[in-house]
Amino acid sequence: MPPPTPVPMRQGAHPTAIRALHWAVAAAVLAEFGLALARMAAESTSLRHTLLAFHQPLGLLIGAATLLRAGVRLRLGLAQWQEPVPRAVGWASAAVHGLSYVLLLSLPVLGLALANAHGHAVTLPGLGALPALLPADADLADTLEEWHGRLAWLLAALIGLHVAAAGWHQWVRRDGLLDAMWHRGPSRIPLS
Ligand code: HEM
Numbered sequence: 001m002p003p004p005t006p007v008p009m010r011q012g013a014h015p016t017a018i019r020a021l022h023w024a025v026a027a028a029v030l031a032e033f034g035l036a037l038a039r040m041a042a043e044s045t046s047l048r049h050t051l052l053a054f055h056q057p058l059g060l061l062i063g064a065a066t067l068l069r070a071g072v073r074l075r076l077g078l079a080q081w082q083e084p085v086p087r088a089v090g091w092a093s094a095a096v097h098g099l100s101y102v103l104l105l106s107l108p109v110l111g112l113a114l115a116n117a118h119g120h121a122v123t124l125p126g127l128g129a130l131p132a133l134l135p136a137d138a139d140l141a142d143t144l145e146e147w148h149g150r151l152a153w154l155l156a157a158l159i160g161l162h163v164a165a166a167g168w169h170q171w172v173r174r175d176g177l178l179d180a181m182w183h184r185g186p187s188r189i190p191l192s
Pocket residue numbers: 022025026027029030073078093097098100101159162163166167177178179180181
């Protein structure tokens with residue numbers, strides 16, 4: 001039988017700060033979608049207000065954590081691969097991850113602008129109302145609302161793709177990619 005094809009593995013786990021921020025932001029993003037979906041399903045106006053009152057500060061927190069995360073990521077980098085990964089895999093993952101960063105930063109700004117265009121101030125617990133980015137403007141509010149929705153569902157689709165890719169790496173390609181983002185470095189000895 002021919003020897004198994006070598007599979008490049010991550011060298012150890014990613015830095016702790018990167019792993020912690022990845023999973024904290026992932027949990028917050030899932031909660032953010034949960035709040036938006038619950039609001040869409042809710043019939044009572046007061047419940048819709050309450051859900052939005054959680055959606056807004058959580059969204060801003062996601063934006064702030066993403067900024068911090070981009071800084072930490074640029075400073076610390078990810079664990080290296082033992083050998084170069086195929087170029088197409090590298091590009092696909094850079095495209096999905098890069099676009100996720102862009103969406104995680106632009107959605108909060110769009111959300112804030114859309115709330116202001118509706119004439120609503122956004123309040124942060126303990127800090128009071130944030131200054132408005134825009135004056136109230138109903139037409140602009142409609143456009144921003146449309147784009148906030150479109151980009152949010154694009155982010156959801158990317159997350160689906162991302163999770164499928166993580167599963168493919170971990171259980172089909174068996175290169176320890178998820179292990180490196182979880183709590184330890186790849187646990188298997190690479191095939192060679
Ligand atoms: C739900 C929201 C999620 C978001 C917004 C998200 C976003 C990201 C981003 C932007 C990166 C790139 C890291 C970097 O280069 O700085 C990344 C990496 C990664 N994510 Fe997620 N992620 C999410 C959920 C998940 C889930 C549920 C899994 C596992 C099933 C997962 C597994 C991974 C893995 C394994 C990596 C490392 C990829 C590599 O080694 O190149 N992510 N994620």
